[in-house]
Amino acid sequence: MSSILKKVALTAALTAASLSANAAQTDITVVATVDNNMTLLRADGSALPDSVTMSYNPVRGLSTWSEQVRIYSNDTTKDVQVRLTAPVELVPTNTSAGVPVPLTVSLKGQALSTTVKDFTAAELFDGAIPDASVAMELAIAQTTLGKIAAAGTYQGMASIVLNAKP
Secondary structure, three states: OHHHHHHHHHHHHHHHHHHHHOOOOOOOOOOOOOOOOEEEEEOOOOOOOOOOOOOEEOOOEEOOEEEEEEEEEOOOOOOEEEEEOOOOEEEEOOOOOOOOEEEEEEEOOEEOOOOOEEEOHHHHOOOOOOOEOOOEEEEEEEOOOOOOOOOOOEEOOOOEEEEEOO
């Protein structure tokens, strides 16, 4: 009987050794950009998408993309300065015949540019949701609606900067 126990023990040891040799490991890199002053998020508090698609109508041009957003801030008594880092345009990525398509980015119905646009704390923060502004529309639209002459894929970047007014 001791030989049976030895064989069972040996089998168990070999099985355990083979499982650890075939173990799988998954590594996940977690990244967070933290600004402890303020941020622009969807109205429900979730992150804005990294990428959006504007649909194209051959008669009218690009459809406007929009999302309800809020500014979340740790100091709702300060006015907020908003600006773009650069003019926004869609640039053709797979056709040499295309020309850039200018886009207009607006927040709360006001067009944004590389020049600072001031929003007062009084117009943004009504106290209904602690540390959050009123819901506002963020929109990206073709500056001049119309046909785009060259078919292809176009891509651009809208970078919006928020600062608490000193």
